[in-house]
Amino acid sequence: MKKRIICTVCPQGCEITATFEGDKIVEFTGYGCPRGVEFARTEFTNPLRILSTSVKVEGGCYPLVSVRSDRGIPRSDLMDCMDIIRQVSVKVGTKRGSVVIEHILGSEANVITTADAK
């Protein structure tokens, strides 16, 4: 089986084809540099995404403050993480970069604020 993907690491946008034998990728073609192979391998095996959303602020002028995961989360876990993040809130005065949730869903990733809660 073959799967195709456009590499988004740099603006060249190489179209990379991965040839599968069962679950295993046996060949990559179409990449312009090794970074593309790395990209295609993770995209086809365990794609990671930075999750960004917002949480409620208690007692602030603004109802929300923005947050993100401080590293990639498996793409398949994004919706479950949203369910957890939706439960939390922060106090007004919480500074940018504060950890809101540690090791979300048992992963390495922490959820941190990306702005001051005002």
Next chain:
Amino acid sequence: MIEYTCDVAVIGAGPAGLAAASSAREAGAEKVWLIERDCEPGGILQQCIHPGFGLAYFDEELTGPEYAARFYDKAVDLGVQFSFDTTVLAIEKGNILRCLSPRGESLINAKSIVLAMGCRERTRGNLIIAGSRPAGVITAGAAQRMINIQNQMIGNKVLILGSGDIGMIMARRLRLEGVEVVGVVEILPYLSGLTRNKLQCLDDFDIPLLLSHTVTRVEGYPRVEAVYVAAVDEKNDPVLASEERIECDTLLLSVGLIPENELSRNAGIELDAVTGGPVVDSDLQTSVPGIFCCGNVLHVNDLVDHVSVESELAGENAALYALGKLPSDSKLIPVQAGHMVRYVCPSVIRQRSGKSTLYFRVTKPAKHVDLQISDGTKIVWMKSHLRVNPGEMEAVCIPTADLVGPEITINVLPQ
């Protein structure tokens, strides 16, 4: 009325204004004043809570608020003076800003000015979509502000018109918040935003993208009940036989941005018909001496990293102008958009010892092309590209000292 003076006045505290103000201070301007109508700095980045900013400038992936905060902190450290809640109403006599704030009206007399007002979204009115006029037709940026800042949801079942970045980013945002996104409809035969956003915002969430299709009418009152979608022919006219009714309660429009140039126009600044922004030279100076321009008000950018670099140049030159140190005697070489090039910014190079960066967009997507710059006598720069895309701006930095020809032309040629 209170009257103030300053060396460099910057209008707009988005990423463009913040970078310009800091670099004006660094270039030696004593009093740099940044005027912003919002009550917070950061411009559009405040609501862009998604990552994808700073990969080029900081070699790090940041969200919009984080990217803006770095530039705001730097500007504060450098002693830039800020006025929030203050709208510039007019630029008078080429160097006086008429401002309005809750404290009243004031005049700021500036030795030089940087325009950094950003842009606004095209609306249903710009597109002339037929049908009823119900609630639930909203621009993607407005929806982004409501959801990310005001904590208000916009609907339950959404159709998005336009495959620009803002539309795709909002498709993902809505999905994460549990809203159904029926699809993204694009009139062009290709994506108008970045490929990365299609992958991470649409493909990740199985949101269909319908190319060469458009919205023909809106149904329902007082709320949207359905939207009609049809395929388009080569002339982009809808083929009515293909029209299909899609049930939804919200139509999100992501159909382009318009540089916000009412101030510029009224100040007598010459505007470019293609970009909608001021005509500038390679110092980023407009047709009115002492008024410089950068960011989305100059031309619509897809990457904020480009905006920051360009704005630092505008700020530096505005400072030099205020200090009387910006050379004005250099030779002018016009820059032309050649084969497959929609526009080039700046449109004139001031020939000096340094380098000039030319930003341009292609007219249509293509694979295996040569980007080629000639000065009328010879080819001065060339590079091959695997693919080019109108949604991804190209930036080329060329040395200007040995340009001899009468004008510069950028061509994109099939190999």
